[in-house]
Amino acid sequence: METFFDHQVKDLCDKAEIIIVDYFKAKSKAHSKSRPKNEPFRITIPKEFRDEFFALIDKVNLSLMEDKDNFYGYFLIQMSREIRFDISSPTAVNFKGAKYVIYFNPLIFLTLNLKQMESTIKHEILHIVSLHFIRAKEFKDGYSPLAINMAMNIVVNTYLDYLPPYAVTLDWVNLNYSLKLLPFKPFEYYVGEIQTAIDLLEVDNESEEDNDQDGADEDEAADGNNDKNERIETKYDPEKSHDLWEDSSDIDEKTLQEFTEKFADNAQKGYIPNYLESMISSLKNNKGELLWNLYLKRLMGTVESQKKKTITRRNRRQPDRFDLRGQLRSHKAKILVALDISGSISDEEFNQAIKEVLAIVKNYNHEIMIIECDTEIRRVYKVKSVKDIKDRINMRGGTQFTPVFEYANQNKVNLLIYFTDGQGEEKLLTIPKGYKTLWVISARGDKLSLKEAYGAVKKLKNIVIKDDTVTMSDLKVAGYSMNDQERLDI
Structure with a gap:
């Protein structure tokens, strides 16, 4: 009716x-x-x-x-x-x-x-x-x-x-x-x-x-003649x-x-x-500060942007100009992901964060190395996907940042992402050379102990890990908590 x-x-x-x-x-x-x-x-x-x-x-x-x-x-x-x-x-x-x-x-x-x-x-x-x-x-x-x-x-x-x-x-x-x-x-x-x-x-x-x-x-x-009309x-x-x-x-x-x-x-x-x-x-x-993962997206756009000429690809700006050669990235960017294994970062926090790192850099020509460190470097290994991530070494010592920067300088990396609670020495004994640094402080951390960070300092939000096999039919929207949704789970 x-x-x-x-x-x-x-x-x-x-x-x-x-x-x-x-x-x-x-x-x-x-x-x-x-x-x-x-x-x-x-x-x-x-x-x-x-x-x-x-x-x-x-x-x-x-x-x-x-x-x-x-x-x-x-x-x-x-x-x-x-x-x-x-x-x-x-x-x-x-x-x-x-x-x-x-x-x-x-x-x-x-x-x-x-x-x-x-x-x-x-x-x-x-x-x-x-x-x-x-x-x-x-x-x-x-x-x-x-x-x-x-x-x-x-x-x-x-x-x-x-x-x-x-x-x-x-x-x-x-x-x-x-x-x-x-x-x-x-x-x-x-x-x-x-x-x-x-x-x-x-x-x-x-x-x-x-x-x-x-x-x-x-x-x-x-x-084209309709541009001026509503x-x-x-x-x-x-x-x-x-x-x-x-x-x-x-x-x-x-x-x-x-x-x-x-x-x-x-x-x-x-x-x-x-x-x-x-x-x-x-x-x-929200304080208007750019989240760590968004900041990383910006950094990736600045990492080793040199390109080499190629005749196998057309120029993207002028594809009809066959006399102009296209460009390819001439360098595989080395990204070093440092993990403070002294107990300050939870496995859940790091696993979620490294997934986001991999998702962000997947469209770039890159090589990712994970370096585990407390007062000294304990292990370094390469990852291409989430399945390559190893269980962390069970160490509960102190924290020093300098060994990671010494390794980064020696291996000519392009970007260092350091996950930590922020508590280490007050001054680096080795100054970073030729690469950018992004510090990511754990949710339980306070602030970076270094007087000079030599890079941007961002903070993780609290993370609650859910079963990834969940489907829409398993959940009732009216009673679902937003604690795992939108900005709160990053």
Whole structure:
């Protein structure tokens, strides 16, 4: 039986279609007249439609506020609202003028039922609380928008019911990209795995794309005249679903985080689910410092960047110039991972950390050596994968950092990553030469004892190890703790 809400949605759908038809009619008429080339042609949204649409959103918000977890309803009240037909998702957000703004595309949003409308609003708010605005920036240079967007969507959609049929979920990504991603993992974990899968697919499809290139160029040229006109989006596109983030006000990360904390504080009026409580706690505890694994990603981009010329690869910047030779890495980077075995770093901490190191450097021409040391070097061995990691030697002595740096200097390494509780000598007897150093202090550690670190000092977060055989069907989201999810498990 059709409810009044359903009738209102249907009526708005009809009116939205009329707006689009009128837009194309007006644009066609305008082209037949003399009109400045650079003058954009915009959709006119009648005030009556705007008022009726936001009255509908008020009803959705009221439903959110009547839920047991009314956080989302109170968060939405604080946000500005706008209508845009050019976004490729039912909703989108950005930060404008000291406020978060939520945008609605009626052509996509009005195809949803009430519960799905609620979920797509919750989806945007979870992106905000998870600080995805900030965290996604760290991956812009080396990762595609599709990989970044799908990774973020997996994280937030894990906690939502009544998702639209096209929503990006963990099961969907695993099925479509032949992956075995685990649930309740950080955004950073998902984006790396998804990007690798996308790269492999692109290699497989490269020949087909070459054959179709001529036709694609013609289509692109034909569409070029529409750049100045407002796009009309009628379908969800995960690759473009967060494009509006780029249109946010120019604001520093610390200030944005402070605004986000304020919005979250004002929205806490009642019961908060475990996962939301942990997200908010992580939000408040984040000091804006780049996590050790993200810092390592940056370092890898600077390690031995010299390249040699080759005639077997085209120049990447100008592939059509056959007279320009391509480039290959001319050096295998030596990465030394030092482990303080005096008892200060737990096996769980190190095993999780070395997995992340291997995942980060796998796309580089590298050689990884693990060096175990307390007051002296006890063992050095090479690793290519997690299965090569050996059980640590059972030693419970003191700690000295100098022997590791002596070894690094003698073996001409490119990068030293030192896992320790930070307690050793105050001054190195051997100064590092020709390589970068990253200190990673254990969760139980305090600070580095050295007066001069000769490198960046980062800290591990507490790690709780779970059974990796867990599946989505084994877990009930409502009762799952966020202690192992997002930033808290790094």
